[in-house]
Amino acid sequence: MSKKDFDVIVVGAGPAGMAAAYVLAKAGVDVIVIERGKFPGSKNVMGGIFYRKPMDDLIPEFYKEAPIERHIVEQRMWLMDDVSHFSMGIKTQKHNSEPYNCFSVLRAQFDKWFSKKVVEAGALLINETVVTEPIVENGKVVGVRTDRPQGDLYADCVIAADGVQSFLAKSLGLRKKITPNKVALGVKEIIGLSEEQVNDRFGIKDSKEGVTIEITGPFLKGMEGMAWMYTNKNSVSIGIGVIIDDLINHNMNPNDLLESLKNHPSVLPLIEGGETREYLAHVIPEGGYKSVPRMYADGFMVAGDAAMLVDSVHREGSNLAVESGKLAAKTYLEARESGDFSEKTLSRYQEKLEETYVLQDLRYYKNLPELLEEKRYLLTEYPQFLIDAMTEIYTVDGVPKPEKFRKIKGELKSRFGYIGLAKDLYTIWRKLR
Template structure:
């Protein structure tokens, strides 16, 4: 008989790894989740917005017991220039009705809670342990080699959930060499403020309602950068992520970008009087569909950030990670019934992802990252033109509105060109095909 310590070993106790572990443990499958941090969540960072539906499928009404901060009732999008802000977004009472759409959270608290649920389902979580390599028998992955004495562990399948720039996926030749265009560095600060101050500044009626603001525009010096502000119960999460290539090219420290963001006249009043309590940084996959590694091989599947499963256009990551973990677990359960853990059998994981919202969404936007890389003026020149045009419209100075509109049209022709506008619209439309 072939030796196995566990049916499945999962490397990484983030949302993807925990979701896979929960599904497997609930089915009575022996599973170990190996986490290098002192506890799940201790090394995990994200902006802080968690979408409900993927986890609610596993743990119905989880938000009633999980450590969430606020449910989000308004989602805004701001374009910033040097002295102005143009806002769009949606506030809806439908977001204020249970089971809610999304929440602000702190990963250190949330992942710890999720991990307890997984452990209660009989999964074994092994903390403070580093997986140094995968164990191969021929071409099949048969376990992991850890940094503990006598630390080799064997299993039918290994699920790789070790995060961005996965060492394990690359060691198998699954992962591509990640370009600096495909990864962003995000920095985040947690600023403590009284809940009443937050409620007043963001226009919500109580401390359970929250607001998100996503931020881009010419203020960021033609960089592919996105800022954010998320409301927590007694604090704000404020941060910014920028593609590594742009940071290197302009020799800008992401910490400096965050300080610049906090000084903008539209941002400064929101954080005024607050006290910085935490600071953190992490990498985010930004390359989209074309940056994904191969997701399976003999005895192994890749999930979550390790699979580059982040929808950077809509700032979604944890929900895609959870969905991928669930689908990998279901694939293992099917393979176990066949007694076959070859890549041919595990390829159904890829098919499941393709049938889910995960790859359908990533395919929808698959050409957009390259378009924004080549035509970065789309997130600088156009927002600036919109801001300046709206200023002219709202600035009442006895000039007839018809004259203002004529001047705006002339500016559009001179600064951008009508043909270029049509071409850019066509290119954006084509990128969604």
């Protein structure tokens, strides 16, 4: 009979690992979570928006006790060049009442709280322990080796929720080496302000309400990326993530980009006078559906960022992590009935994910990374045209409006050509079909 210390070993105490452990512990499974950080959240970086739905399914009304900063009622999108921004967005009272849509959170606090719930549910959490390799016997994962003395642990199944670098998935050959055109480097600061300053500067009446601003456009100088500002209770999270290949090709340093973002005339008034409380950097998987690996092997499943589950178009990652962790746990519970943890049985995990929005959303955008790689100008030239057109329309200078519209039409034709425009629209439509 094979050795067994636990039913399941979960590697990584981020949202994916903790969701898996919570479901398993609640079902009476003997589960251990191994985390390399001092405590869950100590190593984790996120822009800061946490989505309610998958977490609420796990712990109903969690937001009433979890360390939430603000619930988000307004989401703005800015197209920005060096001197202007063109703003769109949605502010709705539908997101201003329970059960809410999403929240700004600080991961160091939120993950700590989540891990408490996981331990209360019955899981064992071990911090400051690094999993160094999977233990494989006869082609089946039977446990993990850790950096602790006598640190080998055995279980029916290992769930790798060890984040974007997933050493475990790589060493089992499930994941390929990450290429720098498929990951972004994100840097972020938390800038302390008073609650009143946050409210006044972002046009918020009630301190429980929050605003997000997503920023892209020509200020990125043709690099693929996104910047963001999220309101916390008495701070603002501001950050920028850019594809690593683009940083290399443009000889750009993410810290300099963040500094120039902070000093942009549209951004500076929102954070001016604040003190930097934290500075964080992390890699974001941006390869989309085509980079999602096989997420199972004999006695093994991969969840969250470790499986490259990030929807960068909609800034979703934490929710996909929670959903995948839950489904990995549910797949284990089904497999336990037959005592069969083979690759074939665990393949149901990926099938389940294909049935949900997690892989359906990623599949919808599957051609987007290549499209943007081929046609970087979509990220600069069209946004610049829009900013210029809006500036023209809103400039009152005695020029009659019909003349302004003629000028804008002429610009459209000279910058893109009608055939070029039609081709770009057709390509986008075809790639997103």
